[in-house]
């Protein structure tokens with residue numbers, strides 16, 4: 645059987661990510677992803693103290709507001725590459741099960757999703 649991993653995300657939330665990434669460019673945008681519903685649909689962006697930092701790998705985990713609604717993270721790459729670096733993958737393992745990376749030109753189709761192991765997963769956009 646082929647494993648068909650997929651995450652669900654609200655279009656509005658993905659659009660907010662794109663908007664935020666544009667606003668902080670050329671710095672990296674960093675936030676946590678939240679889900680306030682049983683189906684684990686990503687519908688919330690949790691802005692962290694590190695949101696306007698310039699390196700994803702420098703996020704201080706003890707500053708982050710972890711609670712049950714946090715499902716993972718999102719950050720931007722100020723380039724046309726939306727694949728995780730090795731530092732990103734180490735961070736993913738510690739920070740939830742769903743991780744998004746957005747790259748230029750910062751729109752919904754330039755967002756890629758990964759699991760905690762850094763493997764790509766499909767994004768299903770929910771209205």
Ligand SMILES: [Zn+2]
Nearest residue numbers: 700728729732
């Ligand atoms: Zn990265």
